[in-house]
Amino acid sequence: MKKIGILGGTFNPPHLGHLVIANEVQMELKLDEIWFMPNQEPPHKENKSGVGGAHRLEMVRRAIANHPLFKTQAIELERVGKSYTFDTIQLxxxxxDDEFYFIIGADMIEYLPKWYNIDELVNLITFVGVNRSQYRCDTDYPILYVDVPNIDISSDMIRKRVQDGKSIRYLVPDPVKEYIEENRLYET
Structure with a gap:
């Protein structure tokens, strides 16, 4: 049985902050793999960028290509509608037959009481919480905490920089930057 870390998100686009979180959690908890899992439609936010799952999955693949323990998991993109973690974990x-560690930022830790079937979900997986600036990691739910370097990069900020014609170099891996430019993503 493997110990698998799952880092879910829109990855719209994936950035260096995602990679640092995954790397730190993998090393700290000695996980066998980290699966990056782009979601179809998160219940707590809308995809206003118009960038679909196929583009986001390809950007993740390119972002993690050089790390032997990082993999993609497209299970949420296979379904239609809102992606609830409870349903995904059941699938x-x-x-x-693996042990799953679900990695969430402090912003999602605060949101845990609102998660669909959270009381059942905590019995199916181990939550791993990582710090995020401007959010607290306080909760009554069982969570393993991993301290990661605070890298204040967001996908929103990257999309805005692209729209404004500004550089995103050193914010995303070069293959992601090239993919965004080649496909003219986020320009409008």
């Missing part, structure tokens, strides 16, 4: 548990 993963049916398909794999």
């Amino acid at each position: 993963l548990k049916e398909r794999y």
